[in-house]
Amino acid sequence: MALDRNAVPNDLNAFWMPFTANRQFKKAPRMFVAAEGMHYTTADGRQVLDGTAGLWCCNAGHKRPRIVEAIQKQAAELDYAPAFQMGHPKAFELANRIIDIAPKGIEHVFYTNSGSESVETALKLAIAYHRARGEGTRTRLIGRERGYHGVNFGGISVGGIVNNRKFFGTMLAGVDHLPHTHLPENAFTKGQPEHGAHLADDLERIIALHGPETIAAVIVEPMAGSTGVLLPPKGYLEKLRAITKKHGILLIFDEVITGFGRLGSAFAAQHYDVLPDMMTTAKGLTNGVIPMGAVLTTAEVHDAFMQGPEHMIELFHGYTYSGNPIAAACGIATLETYKEEGLFERAAELAPYWQEALHSLKGLPHVIDIRNEGLIGAVELEPIAGEPTKRAFSAFLECYDKGVLIRTTGDIIAMSPPLIIEKEHIDQLIGTLGDVLKTLA
Ligand code: PXG
Secondary structure, three states: OOOOOOOOOOOOOOOOOOOOOHHHHHHOOOOEEEEEEOEEEEOOOOEEEEOOHHHHOOOOOEOOHHHHHHHHHHHHHOOOOOOOOOOOHHHHHHHHHHHHHOOOOEEEEEEEOOHHHHHHHHHHHHHHHHHHOOOOOOOEEEEEOOOOOOOOHHHHHHOOOHHHHOOOOOOOOOEEEEOOOOOHHHOOOOOOOOOOHHHHHHHHHHHHHHOHHHEEEEEEOOOEOOOOOEOOOOOHHHHHHHHHHHOOOEEEEEOOOOOOOOOOOOOHHHHOOOOOOEEEEOHHHHOOOOOOEEEEEEHHHHHHHOOOOOOOOOOOOOOOOOOOHHHHHHHHHHHHHHHHOOHHHHHHHHHHHHHHHHHOOOOOOOEEEEEEEOOEEEEEEOOEOOEOOHHHHHHHHHHHHOOEEOEEEOOEEEEOOOOOOOHHHHHHHHHHHHHHHHHOO
16 A cells, blocks of 8 residues: 555645754655554554654653643643742652662752753763862863764764764864774674773873863763664773772763663663763653753762852753753653553563564674664664665665664664563564565665
């Protein structure tokens, strides 16, 4: 049956779509009009299995009753409260609930509205923290090649994805990058790779180059998602922690993807048992339903600001929508849903099945690597010579037509399904991808 993707009444011209091939899309639109549980409904009435939890954010799946109800109720009760110099109870309640599931040692929550804003906030906090303690020379920031920390200027400066950086000028000064952790000898490793802990030693080289007293923070994704699922080699994060600690440098984990159960623990910091000074979050905090992010910090970071006259604002930073009531209500309902349904534990339980299913694709045409951890996975394809990204994008389109949603980044296919996924769905997702790979040019 021919698909009628134009079965929507609108002109598509006005909306300039983000991170999208606009002209390709508008010729053959892919529109979702409804969602429930593990599935989207398309404008042409088909069910599409959500293999990506939206954009790695709908960890509890779609149209969850508790979340829907909480948002409806909150909108009718208190729609907005000023975020500065005023409060409302749910923002405090949510902060406490986040701290309840956060690693021991993380004690404070600063709200934002997205992962990108969480990153900007954490970077600013790092610099201001050192200044508040009388170490104002610590202003340099260190990120990592292939890192993704959102799209604002701080985030693209410490980020390491060339297309997200090269169009946008000089960015922040005083930024260095660690090498990425993608090593060919780790190909087809299940879970954390054996090789590569030594890559963290490069931090010592960067520190020696500039002097530790100039460096504020190191920011990394504990598991790099956007670049195509790169796991931290065994011992790598521990080394980063030891080196940063030794030199008085803050360590920031960007947990925008890994937060809220993706790896089978609430946070990657727990999964890998490494405690950073700050964690950036968003996405799964509200199940992707209402925009909200949060930076989580230790007491040490927070307390450094709590000085001077009590009537004075301690931190000149925040957003109109920080801790927005509807977002806060959504966050509380989301965390309740995760807890009630044991979704983080479920992710850990399903991880071995997910791993074997993914690795069953080894040997199919074009497959040059497969990586996985928790309920996240990537299948890397050999690019078509001279036409990078085309092969994976074709796989994405084919899968969509066959009723499953995957993501691609370059020639890497990434999947991160809602944590409510059933084994049958895993079979369908991986089975469909396998069928598509067999026929792909
Ligand atoms: N940090 C990390 C680690 C992320 O993955 C952000 C920050 C920025 O979050 P916001 O909310 O500003 O988008 C992200 C976002 C993909 C994909 O498919 C990944 C993200 C967003 C959209 C798509 O790779 N990551």
